[in-house]
Amino acid sequence: MRIVHITSRYLEFNAGVKQVLRELLMAQNRLEELEVWIYESEAKRLISPKEEAKSAEIQDLLDLNPQLAIFHSIYIHIPSYHQVAKALKRSDIPYLVEPHGSLDSRAQAKSTWKKRIVNRFWADRWIKKAEAVIYLCEEERKASRLPGLTNDMIPNTFPTVFEIVQEVSSMHRPVKLMMLGRIDPFHKGMDRFFNTLRALSEAMGSEILVELYGFGSEENMNWVHEQIQNTKNVEILFKGAVFMEEKTEAFKNADIFCMFSRYEGLPLTLYEATASGLPILVTEGSNRVEWVEENKNGWVLWDQDEENWGKKLTEAIGQYIKDPMNYKENAIASAKALPTWDEIAESSIAVYRKWGREPSVTSEID
DSSP: EEEEEESSOOOOOOHHHHHHHHHHHHHHHHOOOOEEEEEEETTTEEOOOTTOOOEHHHHHHOOOOOOOEEEEGGGGHHHHHHHHHHHHHHOOOOOEEEEEOOOOOOOOTTTTHHHHHIIIIIIHHHTTSEEEEEESSSSOOOTSSSSTTTHHHHOOOOTTOOOOOOOOOOOOOSEEEEEEEOOOOTTTHHHHHHHHHHHHHHHHHTEEEEEEEOOOHHHHHHHHHHHHHHSSSSSEEEEEOOEEEEEEHHHOHHHHHHHOSOOOOHHHHHHHHHHOOOEEEEEGGGSHHHHHHTTOEEEOOOOOGGHHHHHHHHHHHHHHHHHHHHHHHHHHHHHHHOOOHHHHHHHHHHHHHHSOOOOOOOOOOO
């Protein structure tokens, strides 16, 4: 079955959705049942299953005659995606939309008026013409602003560079809290994180060390450094961006991973953290609340209790100090229970066959 994953730029690989897509494609290309191509809608390149890239217009994509196309993410790629989607429809090529969290109703609170205009005139039109929307988890489906659309599910898991730790490490003193990701006050909830830290007592503040890892715009970087300077009761170290092996080591050098996001799709950093033996502290927007509660691998901060998050964080740290090994062992066990990329790729075949078309007699590539 010939499929095409569509993204804006794939070869300019970094983190986030492109990291997920690369992991999925590597696993799918190991399957005989799938022939996996990539089309970069903005760079206008077509990438073969052997990762051979060539310049390509939309017509070249149509000439490939895929049985199914899958769009990844939504808002930052809409102009080029809209053109490609119209061309696919005209050629009777079905497509799926995998939003990676961008359809979350909570995400609409940022740049609200712009997104309303985009939704009305562009986004919703081509999304609703998709065969289905592909969600990463049940929580993402429940939070969608378009709940009535036909949908299916293909999950994620942690990157292959992360091997699940086999030995439980000892607790650090002071206890090390870690936050890692793009520096974004609203989306990543960093404003809420600093407010929560400042709500801690001086005594509890002296029990912890906070390490921040990430990168962002100049404006957001200036903002985060200002917040660090204004947080007097807790020592906070900004460590910059880390990737691959450096990120692995950063996880191993922490105690508790914190995610305060207002919305996410299915954040791999939580899986990376638990694979490294870290219990996790998450907000509802992480979309992994049920997973945390079922596996007892961390703590949940509920939106309705935001004014009491300082107290909740204090309780979580106290519980961890009393029994760190139990939390670490539960974290590792929850990571071991996750599907592998090969298993996810295998299960994706049934999803693609459900929504794709039958191969045509002209679909062979020379």
